[in-house]
Amino acid sequence: MSETRYCEVQDLHDARHELAEIRHHIHQHPELSYEEVDTARFVADKLEAWGFDVTRDVGGHGVVASLKCGASRRTVGVRADMDALPIREQTGLHYASVHDGKMHACGHDGHTAVLLGAAQQLAKTRNFDGTVHLIFQPAEEAGSNSGAEQMIADGLFERFPCDAIFGLHNHPGLATGTFGFRAGPLMAACDTVKVRITGRGGHAARPHLAVDPVVIASSLVMALQTVVARNVDPTEAAVVTVGSLHAGHAPNVIPEFSTMEMSVRSFSADVRATLEQRIRALITTHVEGYGGTAEIEYIRGYPVLVNSEAETEFARQIAEELVGADHIIAPFPPIAGSEDFAYYLQQRPGCFIRLGNGEGRPMLHNAKYDFNDDNLTIGAAFWTRLVEKFLAKDRA
Structure with missing residues (x-):
C-alpha cells in the first residue's frame, strides 16, 4: 500500500499566475469594513465554480465555502479576512487601488488569494476525509462589532461545525516564506x-x-x-x-x-x-x-488572542514538513497588535499563524505596503496540506 502524498509547494506552481491575478484584482478594488459587497461576490463566484457549497451573507458580507469528502464527520475551518483600510495608496503599482482613500494596506487581499488558492487545490485533489469550511470574513479592521463577532452571532459554528479553526497573517520584516508559531497568548x-x-x-x-x-x-x-x-x-x-x-x-x-x-x-x-x-x-x-x-x-476592543497548544504544534509540524525547520520560528515573540480571530479561539481550539512578508518591506498599515506574491503558493500549499492532514483518513 502506497504512502499518502500530501500537498507540496511545487504542486501550486502552475496556479501562481492565476493567484497573482486574483490578488491584484482584489488589491485594485479595495472595500472597507462592512462594505465588502463586490469582494464577497468575487470570492463566492469562484468558490461555486470550483464545486464548493457556498453560503453568502454570513454575519454581513461573510462567505463560507464547504467541501465534504469521504464519510468522516471530522471538520476543520480556515479563515481569511477581506476588508481594506482608509489609506491613500502610494505604491505606484500597476494594480494600485482605483478607489481613492481606500487601500489593502494590511494584506487581506493576499490572505484571501492564498485561501482561494487552497480552495482550488482542495477541490481538484479532494485528498481528505471529512468537511472543510473556508471562512472569508469581512470587517476585521473594524475594531469593535467586527466581522468575527458578527459571523459567530449569525451561528457560524452551529451552521458550519469546526473541530478546530486556523488563520494566518503576513508579517513584514520577517523573511518571505518563514512561519511563526506561538502557543498561548500571541496577540494583545x-x-x-x-x-x-x-x-x-x-x-x-x-x-x-x-x-x-x-x-x-x-x-x-x-x-x-x-x-x-x-x-x-x-x-x-x-x-x-x-x-x-x-x-x-x-x-x-x-x-x-x-x-x-x-x-x-x-x-x-x-x-x-x-x-x-x-x-x-x-x-x-x-x-x-x-x-x-x-x-x-x-x-x-478585541480580546487576547490565545492559540491552543495541540493545534499550534500540529500547524507547526505542517509548516516544517512544507518549508523545512530553517524557516520556522517557534515560539514567535508576542505581538502588541490585536486581531479579531481571537473571538474564534474563544469558541474553538485553533491557531493563528504569522507568515513572513519579506525583510526590508514596508510595514502593515503603511501607504507603500504590498503583499508579497511569493507567498501565494507557499500559503496556499500550507493550507491545503493542513486540511489534508487534519482530515486524513488515518488520523484519530
Whole structure:
C-alpha cells in the first residue's frame, strides 16, 4: 500500500499566475469594513465554480465555502479576512487601488488569494476525509462589532461545525516564506479609552478664576504612565498610550474642556481588568483633585488572542514538513497588535499563524505596503496540506 502524498509547494506552481491575478484584482478594488459587497461576490463566484457549497451573507458580507469528502464527520475551518483600510495608496503599482482613500494596506487581499488558492487545490485533489469550511470574513479592521463577532452571532459554528479553526497573517520584516508559531497568548487585547475633562473656562491672564483643563490633561498624561509601571506585574506585558489630546483654540483663552483618547493593550484577562480599574480610578481622582470633572468612555476592543497548544504544534509540524525547520520560528515573540480571530479561539481550539512578508518591506498599515506574491503558493500549499492532514483518513 502506497504512502499518502500530501500537498507540496511545487504542486501550486502552475496556479501562481492565476493567484497573482486574483490578488491584484482584489488589491485594485479595495472595500472597507462592512462594505465588502463586490469582494464577497468575487470570492463566492469562484468558490461555486470550483464545486464548493457556498453560503453568502454570513454575519454581513461573510462567505463560507464547504467541501465534504469521504464519510468522516471530522471538520476543520480556515479563515481569511477581506476588508481594506482608509489609506491613500502610494505604491505606484500597476494594480494600485482605483478607489481613492481606500487601500489593502494590511494584506487581506493576499490572505484571501492564498485561501482561494487552497480552495482550488482542495477541490481538484479532494485528498481528505471529512468537511472543510473556508471562512472569508469581512470587517476585521473594524475594531469593535467586527466581522468575527458578527459571523459567530449569525451561528457560524452551529451552521458550519469546526473541530478546530486556523488563520494566518503576513508579517513584514520577517523573511518571505518563514512561519511563526506561538502557543498561548500571541496577540494583545486592545481597548480604547475616550475622556472628556471639563473645567471652567476663563481669561489667560486670570488663571486663578478658572479651572484649566489643559493643565489637568497634561498632568494626567504623565500620571497614566504609572499605571503599567506600578500596577502590572513586571513579568507581564501591557501598554497605555495616549494618542490624542485636544484643547482650546486661542492662546489667550483657557478653554472649558479638553479631550483625550488612549490605546490600552494587554496579554491576559486579569491584566486587562486591572488596567481598566486603575485607569478609571486614576482619571476620576486625578481630575477631581484639580477641581474638574471627567467623563470616561471605556471601549473594549478585541480580546487576547490565545492559540491552543495541540493545534499550534500540529500547524507547526505542517509548516516544517512544507518549508523545512530553517524557516520556522517557534515560539514567535508576542505581538502588541490585536486581531479579531481571537473571538474564534474563544469558541474553538485553533491557531493563528504569522507568515513572513519579506525583510526590508514596508510595514502593515503603511501607504507603500504590498503583499508579497511569493507567498501565494507557499500559503496556499500550507493550507491545503493542513486540511489534508487534519482530515486524513488515518488520523484519530
